[in-house]
Amino acid sequence: EVQLVESGGGLVQPGGSLRLSCAASGFRFTDYYMDWVRQAPGKGLEWVGRIRDKANSYITDFAASVKGRFTISRDDSSKSLYLQMNNLKTDDTAVYYCCSLADGFWGHGTMVTVSS
Amino acid sequence: DIQMTQSPSSLSASVGDRVTITCQASQDISNLLHWYQQKPGKAPKLLIYDASNLEAGVPSRFSGSGSGTDFSFTISSLQPEDFATYYCLQLNIFPFTFGPGTTVDI
Numbered sequence: 001e002v003q004l005v006e007s008g009g010g011l012v013q014p015g016g017s018l019r020l021s022c023a024a025s026g027f028r029f030t031d032y033y034m035d036w037v038r039q040a041p042g043k044g045l046e047w048v049g050r051i052r053d054k055a056n057s058y059i060t061d062f063a064a065s066v067k068g069r070f071t072i073s074r075d076d077s078s079k080s081l082y083l084q085m086n087n088l089k090t091d092d093t094a095v096y097y098c099c100s101l102a103d104g105f106w107g108h109g110t111m112v113t114v115s116s
Numbered sequence: 117d118i119q120m121t122q123s124p125s126s127l128s129a130s131v132g133d134r135v136t137i138t139c140q141a142s143q144d145i146s147n148l149l150h151w152y153q154q155k156p157g158k159a160p161k162l163l164i165y166d167a168s169n170l171e172a173g174v175p176s177r178f179s180g181s182g183s184g185t186d187f188s189f190t191i192s193s194l195q196p197e198d199f200a201t202y203y204c205l206q207l208n209i210f211p212f213t214f215g216p217g218t219t220v221d222i
Contacts, residue, residue, distance in 0.1 A: 045203055047212040061210045104162030104171055
């Protein structure tokens with residue numbers, strides 16, 4: 001059974017940093033491109049970014065709204081995905097989902113609240 | 117960026133109704149379009165991939181069609197568990213973009 005379990009969400013002040021983690025199981029993690037998607041309260045879905053696999057040099061792409069502030073990394077040995085979020089803004093408040101968009105695998109999400 | 121427009125933004129329907137949602141891309145995205153269902157407080161669930169392919173385990177009352185810029189998603193006979201919000205998603209060009217969603221309620 002495919003499982004993606006996010007952790008690391010919480011309350012952070014504007015300008016602060018937070019690192020989200022995602023633990024994967026039930027599929028060959030090393031072969032998959034992985035994405036982060038977020039959803040602000042009461043709003044629609046927004047793609048945040050993607051990391052490719054080792055064969056594609058772990059290249060990342062990001063939405064303009066987070067480019068330069070967020071980074072994505074992965075540890076294939078531990079089947080983990082990470083989202084490092086720096087210089088957080090109130091607009092970054094959302095549920096953050098770890099997923100593989102091309103394959104339809106999603107975690108349950110973790111809430112990030114940016115507020116003073 | 118590719119803009120995705122969905123219509124309608126919401127609709128009211130009854131069990132047994134046929135429901136169709138359309139999604140239009142601002143430029144050609146080939147068939148790289150997925151349809152997702154989301155219920156309150158839950159993660160989205162993939163229903164249709166590559167415009168017209170039914171995801172494994174998804175009931176056959178769901179279907180999708182289209183290519184290029186114009187796509188449609190149909191529920192042939194609405195069931196109680198289908199009341200939810202539906203999103204289209206283009207994965208052809210970065211940044212990936214979701215439609216604004218269509219809420220299907222009673």
